[in-house]
Amino acid sequence: MVSRVIPVDPFDLVIFGGTGDLARRKILPALFRRFCSGQMEDESRIIGAARSDHDQAEYRQMVADAIAEFNTSTTCEAGTIEAFVERIDYVHVDAKGEEGWDKLASMMHPNRVRAFYFSVAPSLFGDLAERLHRHGMADGESRIVVEKPFGRDLDTARALNDVLAQHFDESQIYRIDHYLGKETVQNLMAVRFGNMLFEPLWNSQYVDHIQITVAETVGVGGRGEYYDRSGAMRDMVQNHLMQLLCLIAMEPPAQFDPDAVRDEKLKVIRALNAVEPKDMVRGQYGRSEDGSDYLKDVENPRASSESFIAMRVGISNWRWAGTPFYLRTGKKLRARASEIAVVFKETPHSIFGPEAGRHRNILTIRLQPNEGMDLDVTIKEPGPGGMRLVDVPLDMTFAEALGPEAEDVPDAYERLIMDVIRGNQTLFMRGDEVEAAWAWTDPIIAGWEERGDRPVTYEPGSSGPEDSLALMHRDGRRWREIKP
Numbered sequence: 001m002v003s004r005v006i007p008v009d010p011f012d013l014v015i016f017g018g019t020g021d022l023a024r025r026k027i028l029p030a031l032f033r034r035f036c037s038g039q040m041e042d043e044s045r046i047i048g049a050a051r052s053d054h055d056q057a058e059y060r061q062m063v064a065d066a067i068a069e070f071n072t073s074t075t076c077e078a079g080t081i082e083a084f085v086e087r088i089d090y091v092h093v094d095a096k097g098e099e100g101w102d103k104l105a106s107m108m109h110p111n112r113v114r115a116f117y118f119s120v121a122p123s124l125f126g127d128l129a130e131r132l133h134r135h136g137m138a139d140g141e142s143r144i145v146v147e148k149p150f151g152r153d154l155d156t157a158r159a160l161n162d163v164l165a166q167h168f169d170e171s172q173i174y175r176i177d178h179y180l181g182k183e184t185v186q187n188l189m190a191v192r193f194g195n196m197l198f199e200p201l202w203n204s205q206y207v208d209h210i211q212i213t214v215a216e217t218v219g220v221g222g223r224g225e226y227y228d229r230s231g232a233m234r235d236m237v238q239n240h241l242m243q244l245l246c247l248i249a250m251e252p253p254a255q256f257d258p259d260a261v262r263d264e265k266l267k268v269i270r271a272l273n274a275v276e277p278k279d280m281v282r283g284q285y286g287r288s289e290d291g292s293d294y295l296k297d298v299e300n301p302r303a304s305s306e307s308f309i310a311m312r313v314g315i316s317n318w319r320w321a322g323t324p325f326y327l328r329t330g331k332k333l334r335a336r337a338s339e340i341a342v343v344f345k346e347t348p349h350s351i352f353g354p355e356a357g358r359h360r361n362i363l364t365i366r367l368q369p370n371e372g373m374d375l376d377v378t379i380k381e382p383g384p385g386g387m388r389l390v391d392v393p394l395d396m397t398f399a400e401a402l403g404p405e406a407e408d409v410p411d412a413y414e415r416l417i418m419d420v421i422r423g424n425q426t427l428f429m430r431g432d433e434v435e436a437a438w439a440w441t442d443p444i445i446a447g448w449e450e451r452g453d454r455p456v457t458y459e460p461g462s463s464g465p466e467d468s469l470a471l472m473h474r475d476g477r478r479w480r481e482i483k484p
Contacts, residue, residue, distance in 0.1 A: 010043035017119035018048025024066040030413035036076035059090035126163035154438040181412030228298035231305035283308035285332035338367035
C-alpha cells in the first residue's frame with residue numbers, strides 16, 4: 001500500500017513568533033517534512049516575523065539549525081535543507097507598533113492562499129489581527145492559526161473570540177490543538193463510523209465505562225510560572241481531554257464535513273454533567289530524586305494548582321446515560337502514555353460457569369507512544385483440562401500493520417498546517433466549542449477555589465494519588481495500568 005501525497009496550492013505562510021521555541025521545535029520542522037514529501041509547490045513561501053532584528057541570511061541559518069536539531073524524518077535527501085531554506089524570508093515586525101508591517105504586506109503575493117500563524121502570547125492576537133486587516137493582508141483567502149490557551153475562563157475566551165471576529169470570519173480562524181492531528185485520533189472516527197462492527201455497540205447498553213488517560217513522565221519544566229496559574233485542568237482537561245471525549249462520545253455526523261463534525265462535538269460538551277467534589281481528585285507531585293518537587297518547580301510554596309487531575313464525568317443524553325467517563329492526566333507519572341480504553345460490559349450470562357472467570361472486551365486506542373489499537377477478546381486457553389478462558393489482544397499497531405509506510409506518517413503539526421492551507425477546519429475547534437468547554441470547566445474550578453481545596457501529594461513515578469484509585473474502586477472498577 002503506497003500513500004499518495006497531493007501537493008497543496010501555492011501559499012504564503014507567515015509565522016509570527018518565527019524565532020520562538022514552538023516555531024523552532026514544531027512548526028518549521030513540520031513544514032520541512034512536508035517539503036521533503038513533495039507536498040509544497042515551488043511558488044510557496046514561508047516568512048518568519050518577530051521582534052528580533054535578523055536579516056534573511058541569519059534567519060535562514062536559524063531555520064537550518066532548528067531542522068538539523070528537531071527534524072525526526074529520515075527520508076529527506078541530502079541537500080534538501082538548503083533547497084527548503086531558499087523559500088524562507090524574514091521581516092522584523094513590531095506587533096504593537098507600525099514597524100515592519102508595510103514591508104510584510106509587500107511580500108504577499110496576489111491570488112494566493114495567505115496563512116498567518118500566531119505563535120505568540122494570546123495578548124498579542126488582537127494586535128496582530130488588527131494590523132493584518134489595516135495593512136490589507138486580511139482578504140477572503142486569508143487564514144489565521146491560533147495556539148492554546150484560548151483564554152483562561154469563559155469571559156477571556158469570549159473576549160478573545162470577539163477581538164478575532166472583528167477582523168476575521170469564523171471560517172478563517174483555525175484554533176489548533178495538536179492532539180487532534182494525531183493519526184490515531186483521526187482513526188477514532190474511522191473505527192467508529194467506518195466499521196459496522198463497532199457503531200451498533202457504541203452506547204450505554206453495551207459499554208460499561210470509558211477511560212481517557214494522558215500521562216507524562218516529565219514535570220512542569222520551564223513552564224512553572226504558567227502552570228502555577230493554570231494547572232492541569234486548564235492546561236489539559238479543558239482542551240485536549242475534552243476533544244478526545246467529544247470524538248469518542250459524539251453522534252455520527254450527517255457527513256464528514258467540518259461544521260457537521262463540530263456540531264456533534266458541541267452537543268456532547270453541552271450534555272456534560274456537572275462534576276461533584278466526590279468525583280474528582282487533584283494532586284501535586286512530591287519530591288523527586290533530584291530534590292525538586294512541584295512547589296519548587298513552580299517557585300511558589302503555597303501553590304494550589306494541580307499537576308494531576310482525575311474525574312468521573314457523565315453525559316446526559318440517550319446514548320450515554322448511565323455510562324461513566326473517567327478522565328485523568330498528570331505529570332511525573334510512571335510512564336508516558338496517552339490512550340482511550342472503551343470497556344464493554346460482560347456477557348449477560350456465562351455458559352462456562354464461575355470457574356471460567358470474568359472477562360470483558362476492551363478496545364484500547366493508543367495515541368502515544370506506539371500509535372495503534374488493541375481489541376481484547378476472550379478465547380479458550382490452549383490445552384486440556386476443561387474450558388479455561390483467557391483474554392488476548394488483537395494488536396493493530398500501525399508500525400507493524402502498515403510496515404515502512406507507517407514510519408513516515410505525518411506528525412500532528414504537519415497534518416494540521418496543511419489542513420489550514422487546504423481550508424479544512426474539521427480538526428480545529430470552533431469558537432462556540434471553546435466557549436462551551438469553558439462554561440463547563442469554570443464552575444468546577446470555582447467550586448474548589450471557594451471550598452479552599454488543596455491538591456494531595458503523590459509520589460513521582462507512581463500512577464498518581466491513591467485517592468484517584470479509590471475514585472474507581474468505589475464503582476467496582478479500576479484504572480488500566482500505566483505501563484513504562
